[in-house]
Amino acid sequence: MSPGTITNQIRTLRFLHGEMSQAELGQRIGLTRQTVAAIEAGKYSPSLEAAFRIAEVFGKPLDQVFQWVKSA
Amino acid sequence: MPYREKLAWLSLVAMAVTYGPYFTLAALAPPTTALPDLSRLGVFAATSLSHMVIIMVGRLYFMARSPEDARAPADERDLAIERRSKTTAYYLLMAGMILVGVVMPFTAGGWIIVNAALATIVGVEILRDGLIVLGYRRGVA
Numbered sequence: 660m661s662p663g664t665i666t667n668q669i670r671t672l673r674f675l676h677g678e679m680s681q682a683e684l685g686q687r688i689g690l691t692r693q694t695v696a697a698i699e700a701g702k703y704s705p706s707l708e709a710a711f712r713i714a715e716v717f718g719k720p721l722d723q724v725f726q727w728v729k730s731a
Numbered sequence: 732m733p734y735r736e737k738l739a740w741l742s743l744v745a746m747a748v749t750y751g752p753y754f755t756l757a758a759l760a761p762p763t764t765a766l767p768d769l770s771r772l773g774v775f776a777a778t779s780l781s782h783m784v785i786i787m788v789g790r791l792y793f794m795a796r797s798p799e800d801a802r803a804p805a806d807e808r809d810l811a812i813e814r815r816s817k818t819t820a821y822y823l824l825m826a827g828m829i830l831v832g833v834v835m836p837f838t839a840g841g842w843i844i845v846n847a848a849l850a851t852i853v854g855v856e857i858l859r860d861g862l863i864v865l866g867y868r869r870g871v872a
Contacts, residue, residue, distance in 0.1 A: 706807050
C-alpha cells in the first residue's frame with residue numbers, strides 16, 4: 660500500500676461560490692462548521708458520502724474537489 | 732472549539748477537581764474501618780454530588796453560550812472521534828475490572844477494592860475524554 664495524503668480544494672471552491680462560509684457549507688451537507696474546517700485543513704478525511712455531498716454543493720466531480728497525492 | 736470538545740474538557744476538569752482530592756485522601760489516609768465507613772461514604776457522596784453539579788452547571792453554561800452548537804446533532808466526525816475513544820477506553824475498563832473483580836479479592840479487601848473500582852471507572856472516563864480532546868486537536872484520518 661503506497662502512502663499518500665488527501666488534499667482538497669474546498670477553500671478555493673468556497674471562495675469561487677461567493678465566499679460561502681464554512682457554516683453554510685456545513686449546514687448544506689449536514690456537518691458542523693468545525694468539521695468543515697477540519698476537512699479543509701486536512702485534519703479529517705470525510706466519508707465518501709460527505710465527500711460526494713460537498714462536490715455536489717459546488718457542482719464539481721469528486722476528483723476536482725479531493726485529490727490523492729502520493730508521498731515520495 | 733467544537734462543542735463536544737468543550738464537554739470533554741469540562742468532564743476532565745470536573746474529574747480533576749472532585750475525584751483528584753478524593754483519591755489523594757484515599758491514598759494519604761486510607762480508611763481503616765470496615766465497610767460501611769459512613770464518614771468515608773459521606774466524602775464519596777460529596778465528591779459524586781459536586782462532580783454532578785459541576786457537569787450540570789458547565790453544560791448549562793455552554794448551552795447558554797452557544798445554543799445552536801448544543802442543539803446540533805453529532806456529525807460523522809464527532810461520532811468517529813467518540814467511537815475511537817470508547818474503543819480504546821474499553822480495553823482499560825476490561826483490564827481494570829479483571830484486576831478489581833478477579834485478582835484483588837484474593838489480595839485485598841474492603842475499601843481498597845472499592846476505591847480501585849472507582850479509580851478504574853474514573854481512569855476510563857479520563858482516558859475517553861482525553862482521547863476525545865486529542866481527536867479534535869490532532870485530527871482523525
